Amino acid sequence: MNEMSRVTAISTYAVADGIAILTIDSPPVNALGHAVRVALEAGLRRAVADADAHGIVIHCAGRTFFAGADISEFGKPLQQPDLNAVFDLIEASTKPVVAAIHGTALGGGMELALACHYRVATSSAKLGLPEVSLGLLPGAGGTQRVPRLVGIEKALTLIVGGRPIGATKALADGLIDRIVEGDLLPGAILYAQQLIARGEPLRRVRDLAVDLDATATREALERFRATHKRDLQGFKAPGLILQAIEAAATLTFDEGLAREWALFEELVDSQESIAQRHLFFAERTAGKIPIERGVQPLTVERVAVIGAGTMGTGIAMVFLNAGYPVFLVDKAGDAAERGAARIHKTFGDLADKGRISPEEGMRRVGLLRIGSSLEDAVSGADLVVEAIFESMALKQAIFKEIDAVAKAGAILASNTSFLDLDEIAAVTARPDQVIGLHFFAPANIMRLLEVVRGARTSDAVIATGMSLGRRLGKVAVLSGVCDGFIANRVMKPRMEAAEALVLEGPTPSEIDRAMNRYGFAMGPFQMFDLVGLDVIGWDRDNSAGRTVQEVLCEMGRWGQKKNGGYYDYDEQRRAAPSPVAEQVIREFAARANVPQQAFDDAQIVERLLYPVVNEGAKVVEEGIALRASDVDIALATGYGWPVWTGGPMCWADRIGLPRIVDSLDAMIGPDSVSPLLRRLAAEGGRLTS
């Protein structure tokens, strides 16, 4: 190799055995921001002009090939050269250009690779077009080049689905040309030399034909639309992706590219994409927490889970999935055996559905031990997660026991969803080692993990909780101690508002429908019925018909599990509005002299969700959540808050805080409005930055 020289501050150039190597080094993920585009342009021009170079390899330093366009540049004026200008240079090169891919070639990164004449990758590399998850479409040729390489049907799956694929599949589908075993760069150079030696023509994807004609493409798009109707609901990007793919089959390449760009611009400025980009950064920002510099997470190798109920078994599965040996313990009869049976069944089902291999299922099951002795379970564990019944007395008793048998330095975590963690920690001799790890049901599915820091929890233990969350594949959000922590506390006003509103005229199904149309899979009354009216705070011994819930519970209408609740259910558990429940509600309202009126969807949304915004602001001003975006990501991942709104705080900013404050003043009274919300509204400020 001749001497390596700098092209720009983030790129180098060298020639090895007749092949120019252009290396970009822009940590952390080589996003294709302006500086990277400038570096690529300069490097390419040099390579094309260099008489010693007969081929060109584009390669990235660091952990990954280009992970996409720089998302933080969207919505700002575009600085030249843009991606398509760089790709034109690549494609027009008279010397073969080979992309050498490692890590993740995503979005604009994969599009860059497709603009190269050939592509080689390591076997561990992944390629994908995840723009859809940002409310976007590939805007640098992806929708035009992918169908030319793999056909319309596969392009639809890849681009609308947005899930990256591994190198082996990419090779089989024709997206890449070779998998390099061993070192990538020498493999890529060798491949370029072989192309030149064989006199292979420059393979410009733009010149390939799409596999289907216009009519067959439209039919394929219709089929896809029909099959994926439910998944696409509420999102704008998938529909526009279909239009861009249609353009690939019906227009020339350049016309298709122009169409793609117009559609991309439409999406980039859309509220949906702004909201989804907000959540992308919110997820990453949540990991930035105020702890002393240099504090490192503690080592966690063995885990004990106390309590083999639904939550405990779910939590055990989360750790097993991530490869941790787990001891699941329950003192009650054969509860641990029953928990283990549920775990075996879940892994068996996953294997049957092809989601994991049978060997992987066996491996996970092999990491599980069960028993009824607390000491056996806890003594060898670095982390103990308590998931027993939600009672302070019971939790304090079990924490005393755990503290006595756990090894020094072991972290004691509670999965409590409402109780005061500090009161639990106070009964132990190690309050600095006590933390909340609040999983959301079903624990093995929901992505949110609230890491609750008590008044005395040490920074090292907090750091461990947060890094553990990441290892478990969760979105870890740090919360202070309060009733309900972030997500449950912020959502509680929706429940209370729904219970109040149903007395004023709208039926449970009208309220739920407004929430469903807003984007929630379930409205409050659907949720009450699913969870069971008897378990959401019904005090059976003192029940005296004081609320609709009490009346329904006293009638034995406990929800889906018993006699229906707010809805009636048939044998298949299909819900229908319940005349009985509605009569109970109207009689109750009449007794309480509540005036009746009609509410449309928008009014219902205001009544139920503005109080949520208010509570979110309170959680931020009290320091329970570190920032408003933490509230958004917590609700999006823990409560299914529709991602195209960006979460309650982002949504509130869009509506305008003055309007929300005015409405809240009238709805709940000025004294109940968050001072932070009021101040920001007065200053023209925003909750999210």
Ligand code: 3HC
């Ligand atoms: N633009 C800007 N910043 C990005 C970025 C991007 N495309 N991708 C990642 N980052 C930043 C993150 O915000 C984070 O910043 P921080 O350290 O300040 O918090 C840092 O890079 C590291 O990211 P992660 O914490 O996510 O690192 P991981 O190793 O867990 O994951 C990854 C790496 C798989 C590449 C993941 O970051 C990712 O999925 N990135 C987004 C990929 C993507 O969506 N690409 C498409 C962009 S849109 C596009 O290309 C449009 C085009 O068609 C025109």
